[in-house]
Structure formats: structure tokens, C-alpha cells
Amino acid sequence: MTGVPPPRSFEPPPGSKVKPKKILSPIHHYLSRSRKPFWCAEQPLTRPPRIYVDQKSVFREVAAVTQLRRGDHCMITLNVLRCLSPWVDYLVSLMGSLELFHLYHHFVILDDVAFVDEFGVPRTEQDDIVSIMEYSNTVEGFIEEVRVQAFGAWCSLPRVVLQTLLHKAHCHKVPLADYGDMPHIFRMEEKLTEVDRERIVRDAVNLIDNQISYNILWANCEHTTNLVSGKQQYTSPEVHFFIWSLVRYTLTLLGLATLHVVTLKCYSRYCLHFPLWALVAYYSCTALPVLAQILVQFARMAHTVAASWRKSLISRNDVYHLLVKELCRAIFNGALAVGFLVWAPDMIKIADGRYPVRISIAIVFAYLASDAAFALLAQVVTRILVKTKGHFWLIGGSDHTWEEEQLLKAKAHTELTVRCGARAPFCFFGCLSAAAPPAGGPQRQSGMSARACLSSTLLFFATPRAANFKCLKSPQTSVFSDLHRDERRARPDKKKVPATRALALPLCQKTCSAPLRLVGPALSRKEGRR
Template sequence: MITLNVLRCLSPWVDYLVSLMGSLELFHLYHHFVILDDVDHVDEFGVPRTQEDHIVDIMEYSNTVECFIEEVRVKTFGAWLSLPRVLVQTALNKARCHRVPLADYGDMPHIFRMEEKLSNEQRERIVRDAVNLIENQINYNILWANCEHTTNLVSGKQQYTSPEVHFFIWSVVRYVLTLLGLASLHVVTMRCYSRYCLHYPVWALAAYYTCTALPVLAQIVVQFGRMAHTVATSWRKSLISRSDVYHLVVKELCRALFNGALAFGFLVWAPDFLKLADGRYPLQISIGIVFAYLGSDAVFALLAQVATRILVQTKGHFW
């Protein structure tokens, strides 16, 4: 899989930047595909090839911006009043399952492999099912029939599921709750406390904390728990080494503590910051509330990557 890139093929620099963001853990949505051939070598032009010197192909659901725009133009056929409906329909069903060269992603060098222990029979079955899916493809839908659904369907898991959709929906819900909490803080808490109310509006603060701080705390705890479960499962299946286990557990524990201190701490103290600022920085503090978790997680990801690279450069290993 690679970092999800809706602007693919617009510019090599854009492709590389998006790929780099994924490798630095600054972006958490990925495009999934199945490699149909064994990569034997890469030729002088950077094209992955098989042992027989054929170009390596992948099975994927994909599209480009140019093709998307052209499809919308054809479907509207001059009836511009139908443009909103066509845009939504095309966006939800924007991709087609087809066979393309792996070299198409040459400008996105960070490719992530899903580790599985598979027999030759299982590998052949995956390729056979992937090719069959190209010939008898499932209609794409970004929510319930996307690239992750179909890749998991033909992979060793054989499960028609998309954890990234669950993550995306949860993120949307959390942002909506954050906006509700922010409204409670501004419209009710601050105005009421400064102008009208004789008593401290505890219920409004409780609504703010429930909508902002608690969802972030829940995400921190659940994310660490899921990661620990994944690491333990991978260790039992001998997919990762003991050093990998130590590295991942320590890194994610530090992430949980860092985000807990920075993001959760900021959200808890934000009402006091607004009060101390005496209404001078409402926009800045509001932006901080909305993007507290995103910002703290990005900062930690960069620090973790820097620390890992320093360890590899100086010690030759990350643990």
C-alpha cells in the first residue's frame, strides 16, 4: 500500500511529497493494491520487472484527477444544474478495478508491505482472485467497496472490511464533537460567565470537556490498545522480531503519553487560557482546540522519525 493521493499524476513533486508524508506518519490514510507478480529486479529506468523481464503489474481500484474531471464533464453533458449530483455520484464511485504497472507509482517511493506468512498455494490463490476481480469487478464505493475492502477480500485475511473507513468516520465524529464543544465554550460558557450568570456554568464546561477532551483521551487509549494487540499478534505469528516489538511498544507508549500531555492537557486547560487571555486570542485558541490532537500527533511523529534515524545512523539499529 502507499499513502492515499487524490492528486496522483498531477506533479511528480506532489506525488513525492504525499508519499513522504505517509512515511513520516503525518498522514494516516493509505491506498491498497495487490502486486500480481514477483519483483525480481529493477531496471535502469527504475521499472520493477519479473524474472522473465516482464513489467510487474498490480491490481487496484484507482483513477486520476484528469479522468475524474472528464467523467464529470461527460456525465453532465452541458446540463450544469446536475453538476452537484454528478459530482457526488462520481466521487463516491470514482475508481475502476484494473491492472496497471507498479512503475506507475515511481514518484511515490514509500511503499508499505503487509506482512503475512503465506504458502505458495495461498499466494497463487490471491493472484488468481485478484485477476478474477478485475474481470468481474465490484462496483467501487468509497465507503463500503473501496480499495481496502477488495484488497482484504483477496488477501490472506479474506475479510471484506476497511478499518480506514472506521477510522475516518470516527475522526469526522470527533471533529464534529469538538466543534460542538467549542460552541459550548464560546457561546455559553464565556458569555454566560462574563456577562449574565451569577454561578459558574458547570454544565457548559462539562459539555465542553465531554465533546473535546474525552474523545481525544478515548482515541489515545484505544489506539494504543489496538496497536499493542496488533504487535502481540504479529509477534506470536513470528512476523516481527523482538527488537521490533520493543521499538513499536515503546514508541507508541511515548506517543500516548506525549499526546495525552500535549493534546489532552491543552484541551483541559483551554477554558482557562481563554479566560486569562481576556478575549484577545479567541481564534487562535479555537484553532488549537480543533487541531490539538492532530498537531500533537504530527509533532510526535516527526520527533520519533528524527530519533529513529539518529539511532540508525549512530548505532546501526533503532533498538
Template sequence: MLDDVAVVDAYGVPRNKEGQIATIVEYSNTMPEFYEEVRVLSLNSWLHFPKHLIQQVCLGKAHCHRVPLADYGDMPHIFRIEERLSEEERERIVRDSERLLEDHPTYNMFWANCEHTTNMVSGAKKFTSPEVHFMFWSLFRYLLTLVGLAFLHFLTLRCYSRYCLQDFQWTLGAYYACTALPVLLQILVQFSRMAWNMVSCYLQNLISKDDLYHLLLKELCRAIFNGVLALGFLVWAPDFWHFKEGRLALSVAVVFAYYASDMVYALMAQVVTRLLMNNHGKYWLIGGSCLTREQELEVKAQALSEKTQALSKTGLGQKAPRRKAQKMA
């Protein structure tokens, strides 16, 4: 955001305190403009169109420019980064964003994408993209899965030498090391990082206790669901290799087992969350609080102060009659 939204006018357009249209800076493009760029680069040649299409998708599909916030008026959701920033830090982010409009890196899906830019101008000030790191890890895990399938397929099913028969357990262990073990590590690391991140956000007063409990339970259920479904399938898959007709389908299922289980869980979690919000107006029903940690401490301190004042007044009221009684005596 380059401007604070002071008011939304009668037409639904966000405006700053000067009355001008509030704007943001981003890497973006539209489908018609993107198609026109690819068409011009390919010189209207359908033979060269696929090459330039892939090139533009990876290296130039978006441009850094100033965009009115009103352009996102038809979006159902807009995600934002929750941070506790001082006024100086907010001004610094705006200055860096303004500078980025004049001197910005050329878009690159892997080395200079939108996430790189956001992290560079935000409070983190790091030119990095965790999503790219996760993508590379996922590709590496898929490659390991293919290697594991090669061990299982070629060494176990198509190799009848004495060496293969004697080292069947070694081959099976190599399959598990390339398929099940990376999935297990991803489940554990992902849950640990998410749990640490959520607890840190709660301690920094960025989320409420309801948010903390909801997110921790959701990620714990994700780890259990993926562990049981994906890991269970990968562990038991070798027992089904004697069915020759289904080996291709089984190989595809082994490669995408974790992806499929995670997608199914994400859909289930989304449905449950929407049902809770529609029926109860919130997504956490047991204990918790809609306040942040700092707000809870303030409420407790205020309640303690009021209780102390009430006890103090009660004590004074009881002592006064005794003094009068002593004077009369």
C-alpha cells in the same frame, strides 16, 4: 500481487518465472486521466466543474485494473501486509484478485475503496475499511468538540442569567465531556489496540523482538505525548477564555489540539528513527533481537542440543580411561 517476482531484469523490471512482467491489481488513476474524466463529465463548463470534481473524488476517482509492478519503480517505499499464508491461501487470493478484475464494485470512498478491496481478497476476507471507521469517529469527535465549545462560549461567556451562573460547574463538565474525554478515550483505545496487535504479530512470528520493543515504546510515547500536550491544553483552555482577543484562535486550537500534537509527535518519531538507522543501522539498541520468536526458539533449541552433545562426548571421554585402569588392575 498477481505474480511472484522471480527475477529483476537489466532494466529494473520485475518479472515472473515465465519471464513476463510481474503485475498487481489495484484501484488507481493518474492525475491527467482524472482531470480529463472530470472535464468530460462537466462538458468543459467551469460552472459544473466543482460539482463533478467532488463527485469523482468521492465516487469514482480510481478504477480497478491490472498494473505492472514496474510502475512503482520510482516509489521510495511500498507497504505490504505481513501474513503467514499457505500455498493454497496464496492461490485463493490470486484467483479472487483475477475474478475482481472482471467483476469489481464501483469505487466509493466510503463504502468500496482500496482498503475494502484489499481486506476482501486478503486472508481476512472481510469487506471492511478500518480507515473509514476511524474517519467517521474523528468527524464525530470534532463535532463533539464544537458542541463543547458551544457550551463554553455561549453558556459561560455570553449567558449572564442566574441559571447559568448557578450551573457553571455543570457547563464546565459538559465542555470536558465533549472535548477532553473523547481525546482521552481515543488515546487509551488506540494504544491498547496497537499494543495487542503488535504482541499478536510477535506471537505469530511476523515481527522480531526489536520490532516489538520499538513499536510498543513508540506508541507508549505517543500516548504520553498526546495525553500531556493535547489533554493538558484542553483541560486548561477554559482558563484563557477571559482574553477576548484570542477566543477565535483558542477555539481553533481546541478543535485541532489532538491532531496537531499527534502530527508533531509523528514527525519527531520519524526523525529519531531515521537518526538511529543512519548512525546505528537499527532502531532498537537495548536488548531485543532481530529474530522472530520462532527463530529464537530454534536457535535456543540448537544451542541446547549442541551443549548436550558436547557434555555427552566429554562424559564418554572421561569414562574410557577408568575402564582401562580397571582391566590393568
């Protein structure tokens, strides 16, 4: 079949008599029909966004592989055992989808995915196999490379293993179908133009031809993907997160040693007074770093969500979902993990030294366990909502981004100007004319002052989704009727207008000189009155 990459093999060094083997990748198994990939079926539902480990980026699991386009910065769950077993690959992928694992493998999509063929291979509109750029290797490929480079001699095996470990991955172009056993693909939320996508693909191809030597700490797959993607920064937040996690675990072990060696031994045998300084050292090494991480991550997350909203990377529903979810995570982890770390000394004292190993293990992994428990609970609840209600956020909000809401408000202002003329761009000009006396005549009575009408109008326009409700007077001619009808089709669960928006209707009806009706953002005058 045309376009199928050949099996991978390694060239032996000059003078070697070792015969290299051909390594088959998953795409060869799919095309031979020996097995099928685990690609998810086409789903129109939008998946909820997530916060990356650096709390500075937003990413989202794609609902179907056909949503991927060239230039996309994508990730899958990091799997060091990839291609050993399809079910192991799927299990690792599922753990990442459930937020039980926070380390990812990064790559760049080089082609637009148009469809998935009968073999389960993603293809372009020209029927070519979709490819990606990545730094990768497999266990089978690593073993074969070591065997070939070692000349088949055991004496040179340690040296070759060390060299191969330092440069175990290679930058190359591989089919996207090689990840068919890991169907949960994540994509960074970025606004990319066609020019940006062309530049990303061009830089990725150039990197394949002039690749950087791989190093897990300062030249890994995340470094190179961020370099050519929309971020264009040679950085790896996962390395920073991993280093901080090691520091926190080291501090936890120091605090645990302080608790066992100093506090319990000293208090039970030699000391006449409770060693408060030892407890302070324990809390400073265990509970304080966890609490600081929770607070710092939440603050950075809130800033990232606000910035992403202003950049129109996420919708209002996404904003509400992320803020509520991460706030609940902070409360849950703070109550469970920090609470357990604070009460651990008393628990050891009550246990009278009977379970030191179990309690020590619980102290070390308290935060990890609480975070995993919350992530699993949040994912289960979210998936139930999506399955039953068709959406992951049901209270207020909208599917519009910030730019879309600004466009809706601009359309609302235009419709108001057309319907009310120069009298009432925001309705209160009409209110002022109602309260003002006509030239040379007595003052006209009004049911409400101009100040009250102005307040009610501003109250209406201050509500977040003011541009999404139709004009009841003439829905057949109002652009807001179309907007309302489209949104009701997309969100059938919205049945009532919030009270704060409906409040402006009777107030302005009593005040305006011309009989105006305000429902949503639209003001309509009765037919025949100009």
C-alpha cells in the same frame, strides 16, 4: 517495447461526436526517458514496523521495491492529486513515510519483483513488467471521463459529474511503475505460503474480470484488497477511523460552542456563580474523547503486538520498538493534547477574549497537532539511529522471531543433552547427582546445594536470548559458537553478556559433579571425562 500498456482512453457513448484523448501514465514518461522514477536505492537495513489505524494490523515500509512479491498487500499514501506533478506526488509520499498522514491507498502485487531496469521500471525474472491490481483513477482521467460522457454539452455536465464521482475509480491491472513518483511503499506483515500467494493472485485477476462497483464508503480499494489478500475480509478500517474522527471533531465543536456561548457569556454577564455544568460539558466533549482514544488505542496496540509476536510476524526488536514508541506517543499526546484542552478555558479567560479564533482552532486540532509532532520526532530519531548505528533498536532484543527463538532453544537443549548425556538436560540433574551420596559410600562434599544450582540454571534459561551465546570450552565444535558468530556479524554492537546470564556460570561450576562449563546455553565437559 513489449509488455507496455497502451495509453488510457474512454469510449464515448453511442452517437457522441467527442473524440477521446489518450492519457499517458508515468510509465510512458519513464520509457521515453523524459524523467526518472524516485525508487529508493537498494538498502539492506530493515525498516521499523508500524501500527495500522485500526490498531489490529502491523505494516512496514519496504526498503527497496525489489523486496515485493506477488500476493503482497501493499499501500501508498492516499493522493487525490496523483499524476499532476511528480514533485507533488513525492511530497505526499514523504508525508506518509514520516507518519504525518494516515490515509492509504491499497493494492495487491501480481508479480515477483526481480530487478529494476535502466528506465526505472520494476520487472520479473522473465523481463515482464510487474503489475498490480487496484481501484484507482487520476484527476486527468476523471476530467477526460466526464468530458467524454457528457457528449461535450454543458447542460449534462452536473449529472455526469455526480455519476462519475460515485463511481470514480475502476478495478484494473496497472504497472507498478506508475507509482515511481511515490517511492515509499508499505506492506502488511503477513505469513503467506506459495499456495496463499497463488490464491491471492488468482482472486485478484478474477476481481478485475468481475469487478465490484466502486463506492468510497462500502466498496473502496481497501475493501477489495482485504477481500483477496491474506485477511480475506470485506472491511475497511480506514472508513471506521474516518467516521470516528468526524464524530470526535463534531464533539469538539460542540464543546467549543459550550465554552464560548455558555461558559464565557454567562459567567461574564449574568451568572453569579461559575457554571460548573458547562465546563463538565466542555471537558466531556473535548478532553474525554481524546483521552479515551489514547487509552483504547494503546490497549489494542499492545494486544496486537503480542499476537503478532506469537505468530512470528515481527521480531523481538520490533516488539520493543513498538511498545516503547506507542507508550511514548500515549504519554506525549496525553500530556500535550489533553493538557491543552483542560487548560483552554483558563487560557481564554486570561486572554480576556482577545484571541478567541486562534484558541478555538488550537482546541479543534490539538490532538492532530500533538500526534503529528510526536510522529515527526519519532521518525527523525529512528532514522538517525538507523543511519548511525545500523539498527532502530539498540537495547537488548534480537532480530529473531518467536519461532526462531524456539528453534534456538530446542538446539540448545539438544546440545546440552549431547554434551552432558542423560545426567543433565538442564544441568540440574548433574547438580542433583553432585549432592547425592554414591551407593555404599560417604556423601561427597559440594560447594553449593542442589537447590541453589537448580535456581541458578533456571535463572539462566529464563532470560530471553539464552541461545545466542557460545560455549567457551570448545567453540570449534559447538553449534552455539556458529549462532553467536553469525549474530555478532549481524549485530556488532553487542559486546557483553548480560549479568543475569553470566550469573549461572560460577554457580553451576561449583556444584556439578562433572566439571561443567556453562556459557550461554551450552554445557561442555572436560575432554576425556565420560
